Amino acid sequence: MSDRTKIYVGMGTCGLAAGAKFVFEAISNTLKNLKIDAEIIPTGCVGYCKREIIVDIAKPGYPKLSYGDVTAANVEGLLKSVLVDNVHNHKLIIGKYPTAEVINKDDLNEVPNINDLPFFKKQRRLVLKNCGHINPESLQDYLAFEGYEGLKKAFAAGQLGAIDEVKKSGLRGRGGGGFPTGMKWEFGNKSVPKDPDNQKKYMICNADEGDPGAFMDRSVLEGDPFSLLEGMTIAAYAIGASYGYIYVRAEYPLAIERLENAIKLAKENNLLGENILGSGFNLELKIKKGAGAFVCGEETALIGSIEGKRGMPNPRPPFPTESGAFGCPTVINNVETLANVPGILRHGGDWFASVGTDNSKGTKVFALTGKINNAGLVEVPMGISLREIIYEIGNGIIDDKKYKSVQIGGPSGGCISEENLDIKIDYESLKTVGAMMGSGGLVVMDEGTCMVDVAKYFVEFCTKESCGKCTPCREGTMRMFEILEKITTKGIDKQEKIDSVKHLEHLAGVIRDTSLCGLGQTAPNPVLSTLKYFKNEYDAHIYDEKCPSGHCKSLIHYEIDESKCIGCGICKAKCPTGAIVGERKSPHKIQTEVCVKCDQCVQLCPVKAIAAK
Amino acid sequence: MVKRMSNCTSCNCKSSKNLPEDLVKIFEKYTKKRENVIPLLQDVQEKYGYLSKENLISISEYLNVPTSNVYGVATFYNQFRLVPLGKHLIRVCRGTACHVKGSDKILDKIESELNIKAGETTSDELFSLETVACVGACSIAPVITVDEEFYGRLQQKDITALIDKYRKSD
Numbered sequence: 117m118s119d120r121t122k123i124y125v126g127m128g129t130c131g132l133a134a135g136a137k138f139v140f141e142a143i144s145n146t147l148k149n150l151k152i153d154a155e156i157i158p159t160g161c162v163g164y165c166k167r168e169i170i171v172d173i174a175k176p177g178y179p180k181l182s183y184g185d186v187t188a189a190n191v192e193g194l195l196k197s198v199l200v201d202n203v204h205n206h207k208l209i210i211g212k213y214p215t216a217e218v219i220n221k222d223d224l225n226e227v228p229n230i231n232d233l234p235f236f237k238k239q240r241r242l243v244l245k246n247c248g249h250i251n252p253e254s255l256q257d258y259l260a261f262e263g264y265e266g267l268k269k270a271f272a273a274g275q276l277g278a279i280d281e282v283k284k285s286g287l288r289g290r291g292g293g294g295f296p297t298g299m300k301w302e303f304g305n306k307s308v309p310k311d312p313d314n315q316k317k318y319m320i321c322n323a324d325e326g327d328p329g330a331f332m333d334r335s336v337l338e339g340d341p342f343s344l345l346e347g348m349t350i351a352a353y354a355i356g357a358s359y360g361y362i363y364v365r366a367e368y369p370l371a372i373e374r375l376e377n378a379i380k381l382a383k384e385n386n387l388l389g390e391n392i393l394g395s396g397f398n399l400e401l402k403i404k405k406g407a408g409a410f411v412c413g414e415e416t417a418l419i420g421s422i423e424g425k426r427g428m429p430n431p432r433p434p435f436p437t438e439s440g441a442f443g444c445p446t447v448i449n450n451v452e453t454l455a456n457v458p459g460i461l462r463h464g465g466d467w468f469a470s471v472g473t474d475n476s477k478g479t480k481v482f483a484l485t486g487k488i489n490n491a492g493l494v495e496v497p498m499g500i501s502l503r504e505i506i507y508e509i510g511n512g513i514i515d516d517k518k519y520k521s522v523q524i525g526g527p528s529g530g531c532i533s534e535e536n537l538d539i540k541i542d543y544e545s546l547k548t549v550g551a552m553m554g555s556g557g558l559v560v561m562d563e564g565t566c567m568v569d570v571a572k573y574f575v576e577f578c579t580k581e582s583c584g585k586c587t588p589c590r591e592g593t594m595r596m597f598e599i600l601e602k603i604t605t606k607g608i609d610k611q612e613k614i615d616s617v618k619h620l621e622h623l624a625g626v627i628r629d630t631s632l633c634g635l636g637q638t639a640p641n642p643v644l645s646t647l648k649y650f651k652n653e654y655d656a657h658i659y660d661e662k663c664p665s666g667h668c669k670s671l672i673h674y675e676i677d678e679s680k681c682i683g684c685g686i687c688k689a690k691c692p693t694g695a696i697v698g699e700r701k702s703p704h705k706i707q708t709e710v711c712v713k714c715d716q717c718v719q720l721c722p723v724k725a726i727a728a729k
Numbered sequence: 730m731v732k733r734m735s736n737c738t739s740c741n742c743k744s745s746k747n748l749p750e751d752l753v754k755i756f757e758k759y760t761k762k763r764e765n766v767i768p769l770l771q772d773v774q775e776k777y778g779y780l781s782k783e784n785l786i787s788i789s790e791y792l793n794v795p796t797s798n799v800y801g802v803a804t805f806y807n808q809f810r811l812v813p814l815g816k817h818l819i820r821v822c823r824g825t826a827c828h829v830k831g832s833d834k835i836l837d838k839i840e841s842e843l844n845i846k847a848g849e850t851t852s853d854e855l856f857s858l859e860t861v862a863c864v865g866a867c868s869i870a871p872v873i874t875v876d877e878e879f880y881g882r883l884q885q886k887d888i889t890a891l892i893d894k895y896r897k898s899d
């Protein structure tokens with residue numbers, strides 16, 4: 117334990133969005149005023165976004181203590197309490213981190229152990245173990261947490277030895293497909309460059325994270341960039357690639373900044389570049405910034421984009437391991453896949469394989485978002501149930517509303533209804549309920565979410581992101597969108613709607629079977645899974661011309677409950693079209709013909725008297 | 730075919746024009762390889778805010794890649810724009826988490842507040858409005874960004890004050 121107090125501030129994108137910069141400054145000012153010497157360390161995000169901004173304090177001789185909901189305004193009081201008065205059980209406390217021996221002094225007894233808190237209890241942190249605990253801009257910090265031990269073991273084990281260890285671990289690709297990583301590396305290792313003038317091999321990290329509603333990879337890049345570099349270096353060594361690219365989406369400026377810094381430091385310390393750690397192995401890594409195209413997450417499109425072309429997928433075979441970037445053998449792995457690798461080499465494949473289910477080993481990081489109390493980043497062992505994630509870790513639905521579904525796997529995935537919540541998370545079981553693991557987005561929906569609208573949302577997303585190369589995807593997703601639009605519009609002939617839904621299922625089958633790449637092949641999934649599990653909602657839209665969740669604009673109207681309205685006039689004053697009439701202190705009315713359904717009155721009403729019907 | 734009089738003097742591309750210094754500085758960072766199309770477009774856009782026709786041509790001449798190809802790349806990716814932006818860029822996240830948390834209503838409100846649609850710029854050239862697929866801050870949905878700043882957990886009623894803040898700062 118060091119003899120200087122350390123104060124850690126969560127400064128990932130989400131922390132910064134919540135104002136972490138101001139908290140950082142306030143801490144620095146307070147320390148000056150109190151004349152206390154302490155080191156302030158910016159970190160990535162621990163994932164407990166609900167309690168953002170999070171500040172951890174580690175005093176010499178004390179366990180590390182975590183505080184949440186910290187603001188620039190309340191941080192001075194917190195620091196005084198903890199650093200001057202030795203009152204640790206402050207009202208902002210989250211908990212204390214475990215220490216080698218139990219430390220009991222002052223009021224520490226009253227502070228809960230962080231691993232006993234529902235949010236952390238069932239988590240198992242292998243990939244995120246450093247996130248929020250180290251300074252992502254310091255190589256020293258990473259090294260202090262067993263950093264680069266894995267690479268040294270890989271060098272000692274040799275290329276095939278490293279591949280064997282990964283095979284033994286059972287690690288499968290975390291980018292969505294779930295392909296066994298060790299096997300992919302073996303293909304890459306055996307593959308020989310065909311072009312006599314270009315005898316290179318490439319290792320590419322897919323950090324495009326296109327699934328809208330997911331931020332696992334961003335958190336690793338921002339919180340622990342060296343773990344990715346180490347994993348990538350091991351992978352490149354194992355397949356014999358001396359050139360590598362990290363393809364990061366341009367929407368992640370902070371991640372790019374931290375990666376650039378990490379690459380620079382690694383180079384300066386002989387952990388990248390020529391003759392790494394005296395092994396004779398060279399690796400040159402470059403960052404390629406994406407330019408905002410979902411399809412570029414698909415591996416062949418990604419390669420096209422790296423080569424400076426429009427990011428359009430190509431038929432496979434040939435697989436990238438045979439002919440990838442610039443025609444050379446190429447292995448592509450996802451960020452989370454690679455971030456798992458240093459641990460596997462360090463502790464052995466068997467250690468990793470001891471976590472998880474028969475066919476899905478290790479952990480999975482999920483971005484838990486939507487109508488959930490504890491939104492954030494969670495890492496759980498494979499085999500945990502969705503119910504545990506949502507009701508224990510996530511602490512249930514906001515405002516105690518009724519759970520409706522959880523969307524897993526993004527535009528390629530499906531919606532899981534209440535009846536299937538006990539399903540164990542692994543690659544195979546999720547497929548049995550029409551969903552897939554995907555990259556790790558978990559968007560929770562409550563009774564106020566319309567499932568037809570969700571299907572329409574994803575289909576619209578795919579129409580926009582379809583690259584246009586193959587017809588089933590380009591035209592088919594558009595036709596699916598039109599049908600869903602028809603169902604959610606008032607005044608269209610009922611029979612026409614009924615026929616078009618029948619057509620929808622057929623169309624979905626054709627798109628799935630005949631599209632060129634994964635984008636088109638999986639685009640019908642959100643439609644098929646909602647049709648299967650939420651058929652009643654489709655029926656209500658078609659037969660009753662009603663949206664039971666009060667979301668689809670064309671099918672709803674707004675009403676004021678006269679028994680609740682107190683006639684305060686707030687809604688009337690703010691209505692952009694003057695649709696609301698009524699005298700002060702007496703119940704108001706909405707003139708439906710004038711109403712543009714902007715929903716503002718619902719949000720403004722102090723007594724919740726207005727609702728969409 | 731444009732007849733070329735002489736080679737460009739500011740860099741050794743084949744263009745007959747003298748390139749602005751800013752552009753030359755950007756070009757100098759990259760080798761003349763096809764794979765540098767996207768980074769060049771990104772850097773040029775960052776410098777000028779958008780990609781002008783002239784700059785697209787200059788990039789194509791520098792890399793010796795047909796202008797049609799450069800244009801093809803520039804129009805394929807969502808990041809690139811061929812028209813100038815307003816002073817402030819408002820981006821509304823339309824990712825799944827934000828959608829479920831009502832980002833459509835936030836977008837409606839901003840559109841009516843600025844009196845433009847997504848993809849447009851206000852007539853006083855103060856604001857441009859775009860949608861994006863996800864900015865990775867899903868846990869504080871719904872999220873918008875204004876220039877480099879993030880704003881999370883927004884409600885419709887926050888929007889006017891937020892926009893006014895930028896109106897007043899000018």
Ligand SMILES: Cc1cc2nc3c(=O)[nH]c(=O)nc-3n(C[C@H](O)[C@H](O)[C@H](O)COP(=O)(O)O)c2cc1C
Pocket residue numbers: 288289290291292293294295297322323324325326327410411412413414415416448449450451453454555633634635
């Ligand atoms: C439309 C589409 C989008 C994809 N997006 C991503 C992505 O954002 N990130 C990712 O790692 N993999 C993505 N993939 C999967 C990749 O093609 C590839 O399988 C993966 O990067 C391989 O790495 P892994 O074996 O480590 O999972 C996408 C696939 C498709 C079809």
Ligand code: FES
Pocket residue numbers: 328329330822823824825826827828862863864865866867868870871872
């Ligand atoms: S869905 Fe809006 S930030 Fe991710």
